[in-house]
Amino acid sequence: MTATPIVTAVDLRRRFGEGEAAVDALDGVTLELPAGAFTAIMGPSGSGKSTLMHCLAGLDKPTGGIVTIDGIELGTLDDKKLTELRRDKVGFIFQSFNLLPVLTAQENIELPLKIAGRDVDGAWRDQIVQTVHLGDRLTHHPAELSGGQQQRVAVARALISKPAVVFADEPTGNLDSQSSSEVLRLLRQSVDELGQTVVMVTHDANAAAIADRVVVLADGKIVHDGAAGSADEVHDLLRTVA
Amino acid sequence: MFALSLRGIATRKLRTALTAFAVVLGVALVSGTYLLTDTINHAFDEVFQTANRGVDVVVTPSRLFDQGNDNASVTPNPLPASVLDQVRRVPGVALAAGSVFLPGQIYDKDDDPLITSGAPMFISDTTPRRFDPLVYVEGHPPQAANEVALDKFSADKAGYELGDTVPISGEGPQERFRLVGIAKFGDANSLGGAAIAVVLPPVAQRLLDLHDEFTTIQVAAAPGTSPNELAAAIRAVLPARAATVRTGEQQAKSDSQDIKDNLSFLRTFLFVFAGIALFVGGFLIANTFSITVAQRVREFALLRIIGANRGQVMRAVIGEALLIGLVGSLVGLLAGFVIAPALKGLFKALGADLPSSGIVLETRTIVVSLLIGTIITLVSALMPALRATRVPPMAALQEAASLPRGRTARWRTPLAAAVALLGAALVLLGLFGSASGGDAAALVGAGAAVIFIGVGLLASHIVKPLSLAVGLPVERLRGVSGRLARENASRNPRRTASTSAALMIGVAFVAFVTIFAAGLKASIADAVNVGLKGQLIVQSSNFQPVPAAASRTLDEVPGVGTVSGIRFSKAIVAGKGRPTVTGVDPTTIDDVFKVDWTEGSPATLIALAPGEAVVSKDWADGHDVRVGQQLALTSPTEARLTATVTGIYDDKANLLADVTLPNAVVIRDFNVPGSAFLMATTTPGEDVSTVRDRAERSVRARYPALKVQTEDEFVSDQKNQINRLLALVYVLLALTLLIALFGILNTLFLTIHERTRELGMLRAIGTSRKQVKQMVRWEAVITAQIGAVLGVVLGAIFAVLVTIPLESEGFTISIPIGQLIVLLVLAGLFGVVAAIWPARRAARLDVLQALAYE
Secondary structure, three states, rough: OOEEEEEEEEEEEEEOHHHHHHHHEEEEEEEEEEEEOOOEOOOOOOOOOOHHHHHHHHOOOOEEEEEEEEOOEEHHHOOOHHHHHHHHHHHEEEOOOOOOOOOHHHHHHHHHHHHHHEEEHHHHHHHHHHHHHHHHHHHOHHHHHOOHHHHHHHHHHHHOOOOOOOEEEEEOOOOHHHHHHHHHHHHHHHHHHOOEEEEEOOOOOHHOOOOOEEEEOOOOOEEEEOOOOOOOHHHHHHHOOO | HHHHHHHHHHOHHHHHHHHHHHHHHHHHHHHHHHHHHHHHHHHHHHHHHHOOOOOOEEEEEEEOOOOOOOOOOOOOOOOOOOHHHHHHHOOOOOEEEEEOEEOOOOEEEOOOOOOOOOOOOEEEEEHHHHHHHHEEEEOOOOOOOOOOEEEHHHHHHHOOOOOEEEEEEEEOOOOEEEEEEEEEEEOEEOOOOOOEEEOOHHHHHHHOOOEEEOEEEEEEEEOOOOOOOOHHHHHHHHHOOOOEEHHHHHHHHHHHHHHHHHHHHHHHHHHHHHHHHHHHHHHHHHHHHHHHHHHHHHHHHHHHHHHOHHHHHHHHHHHHHHHHHHHHHHHHHHHHHHHHHHHHHHHHOOOOOOOOOOOOOOHHHHHHHHHHHHHHHHHHHHHHHHHHHHOOOHHHHHHHOOOOOOOOOOHHHHHHHHHHHHHHHHHHHHHHHHOHHHHHHHHHHHHHHHHHHHHHHHHHHHHHHHHHHHHHHHHHHHHHHHHHHHHHHHOHHHHHHHHHHHHHHHHHEEEEEEEEHHHHHHHHHHHHHHEEEEOOOEOOOOOOOHHHHHHHHHOOOOEEEEEEEEEEEOEOOOOOOOEEEEEEHHHHHHHHEEEEEEOOHHHHHHOOOOOOEEEEEHHHHHOOOOOEEEEEEEEOOOOEEEEEEEEEEOOOOOOOOOEEEEEEHHHEEEEEEEOOOOEEOEEEEEEEHHHHHHHHHHHHHHHEEEEEHHHHHHHHHHHHHHHHHHHHHHHHHHHHHHHHHHHHHHHHHHHHOOOOOHHHHHHHHHHHHHHHHHHHHHHHHHHHHHHHHHHHHHHHHHHHHHHHHOOOOOOOOOOOOOHHHHHHHHHHEEEHHHHHHHHHHHHHOOHHHHHOOO
């Protein structure tokens, strides 16, 4: 595992509102995410963890500081370039799956490549589909799939374009515990077997425990950055720092 | 609940505005039509009041026939001088004067007819000051035989000033006069858009080939005699059949009423388009309310949970419809003030200048406009409102709340099919049933409306295959955005169906008139090919008759062979109704025109003598007329004559009308001095266009209003006339298409709103704004194409159905494939235009907000 940073943030600031009502969701966050690492970002509600992810993924524009993905500085990109960067370098997994109901599971998985106008690498797709255990469900529409299955489709969709980094926003938030652990295992597998870099925002200590590293935010600042350890350790960590 | 309706409207301003717009356009057309026609009618009222000012009693020739819109000349004989003498001897008459007022030609400085818009031109004579409605603004009335006065409108139009030479012609060749007076008609510059040349009475008599005869006798009562008493006294001395006696006031009303009757078709014509626009608007409203009710299921459920009953939910939706309807109607009523002059300008651009001064707003216009718009909105919102009441309270607590299927849901398809069949039955009944004229048209119209509703409901079943057919090429072309566009278009088939149904209706009408007009044009070409043997056709450029003497002028042109004139009039035939009469020249007609014979031969026509008639097969069949039978005819001049039927023809070219008589009879007994047109052959070996040029020079030197045309020129002239009418119809249908455009726009906005999160996700994973725009655009194109394909098919079916009964009358069905393809392409562009704004909005969605959107 190399230590080349895939995602970096330097003195990241994000302020919402103006004047007295202004809130600093991010108040000087500096962070490096090396390639092939599984990082969990944690913190209580309002700690800025979602804002951090949005800024790192190029969905939100920070009010200060620098973000780079795969060596590209996001602040220098216009909307079009930023969209292309998200398309080519970033994979997304959402809490509410966000699959297109009109497309089949397979079409949803291949959607990012279609958007990019790229050909589907059949072998790679088969490998991913196998990994997420969807073989016999590929022709189904999302409405015919369970929540866990839908989220597995979403994971496959995030991996299909071999992105530099996958951002997962509370990926287990809408799932029961069994489905949750399946999805988490998948993410773990993608890091271990495919060398994928994954950043996961979660408030669930059990979820965070599967990561390599846990970054804890409170009031827009990093209050802890270290190895994940067991779920109990993460629990304790959260109690002490946040 | 009403407060809730208001709140609902306030929070959905854009949709409300777009929905209201559907009502606005239709109502604007209704109010604009009323405003325009009321204003025109009012203008004529004023004109005729002015014309009859100072006149206590008016005597005119009795009319047996109304002047229809066809070519038939049904002018009664003018009143002879003896009638004027009789009137003058009636006690209580202070002053009586005869005057003439008949169509003639007035020319501009280039010797072209002064008015080409179809408004008439008249020659009249000076009347005693007391009766004269003219107010001279420059110069004086004509006092010498070579002097003329013009109405101010005509003088201004042609740029004539006092002292200029004005060419005029009546029944004979053109003559030149010196302009000595320019007059207004009371306050108006013209008599309702017509041009009038006033000359001395003997001059008018000569120009119009009259012999001390009058078209009007105006009478002033002596002091102490009321107009009514005087009218009664005059009526007592004149035979009722010979003359009609009215007071000046009655005459003004009668004149005005005649014009109004002739113009009533204009109102009906415009109302047809207003009706179509309102109908399409209704579709749009129903669709919008259906979508929003579906989107507000949770809201309604919540209302039910906190104790609202079904009636209250219903009232909330209906209240919103009521407000939209009222406001839309009000705006529509006001927009009528823009539409009315626009319509007038449209008619003017197409060559029909209608008179108007000021604008007349009747209470009826306000009431009808507001009522019709509001009622249409309420009726259209009724079904969605009923569906809203079926939302169970539980829906508020469910994850994915959707509308419950109604009890009638499974009957929807059979019901829709039944509705469509009912419509088809109505159309067929109207076309082939026993109803006639207006009733048949009403049946066909109602049937078409019902079919549209039925097909609009059924259309949801073909949305998927159609969007596949239309969408596959798009997908191949545009990749993922094409694919998503196709899927989105067929995601909610009913919604797509009713959105495209609005366009379907507009396109169906466009396709219908396009096909019908193509058939009409083909029929004209066919008729000319089938019937015409001559090479030249002479007619006036403004629908006025060709003077009899012009026929001789044409005959003398070197290279012109046989010349034959055709005349049209009407007759009353005892027990056989009122057939249209054609006058032909038996010795020459066979040289210029060919007709098929059921009984008889061309020789029958050549031998046709006074006292004989040949009749059309259709008329003979319809009125049980056989060869050898005697017909007892009464002409518009009340001449009574008998004619023995000597032959029955089947005229595929439709030139010869019901009953054909020799011209000699039609000229003498029907008072039709001029021909409707002349046909002529060219001598063999002569180049037709050379002869044409030569003939045109000779004829126009004396009769500048005439034009000489070759067969091809005649056909293209006729086609141009059809094209002008077609242009008018297209413009009026464009309003309907505009409503459909707003329908697509509105649906797109609503669906984009619904798919906010999807759009957010698509943007997040790297879909560019351009791709999002493409996706929305192609969805609109597919929706529009579905409507266009259905519309073209329906329009073609209607056109074929309507023309089948006309086929026996020589109508040729012709499907203009090229134009229909252009129509489909235009419909696609239409979708592109409709999508501009929604696509921009979809592309501009903020990704984070869209993702967080519930």
